[in-house]
Amino acid sequence: MSAVITVRLEKGSTSTVEAPVKETETRGEEELDLPWQVVVHNDPVNLMTYVTMVFQRVFGYPREKAERHMLEVHHKGRSILWCGVRERAEFYVQQLHGYLLLATLEKVV
């Protein structure tokens, strides 16, 4: 979108300048609104104590919360550890993979 603005200068002279073009966001509404979630899946090899420690380290959760998530993974097969913007979620999944946990990034639907 562009427009012409007329500017009145001193002594009655006029000049025209191009108004700046406004950049518009082209990302869809869906992409802007939907958060991403970090999901950890059950893995019979990883030790329960190890998984708890990883949750504490990566997310800074207190032990009780980390244990609750670990038990949810163990009993239900998966647990949502965090929810928010994609970049941060990717960062968390990378950290979890560094500890060899089965973690994925999912868009909330």
Add this chain to the structure above:
Amino acid sequence: MEISREGEALRISDLDPFLAELLRQIPLSANPEGVSGAEARLFIEPSREKEICSEWKSYVEPELRRLFRSATETVAADLAQLNGNEKSLRNRSLRIPFEHADAWLSALNQARLVIAEKYKFSDEELNDHDRSPIGSRRDLGLFQVNFYGFLQEFILREMEAH
């Protein structure tokens, strides 16, 4: 075998040749090459979205490979204390500095995951800690997974106390 805390380190002492050999096998066991499914387990896809997976493979996976390799190299360097002939392995001990604890946890985990993939152990097998004596390579693999898990538990406990 005895594990104890010694200042800023853990000491595994009274190691018999068999357990010493299992420890020396950690870096080799952690290598996923030639083990079907192991590579896919260590470097899992982060999402169902192809675009994310493609970027991940290019930028994140090399970083993870470096991280895992660095951990096994640290462990291999510590294990050099066990080098020697069979006779000298008798009742040897191994000192693991606390600053290497994360590397040990990672290498032990890599090894456990690769071995579990190699033999495709079931959940029941992995939870059976009272298995009968080792009679096959598969039994030895399960023993290794359990032994490495025991070490992990001990390191975690000592890290927490530390």
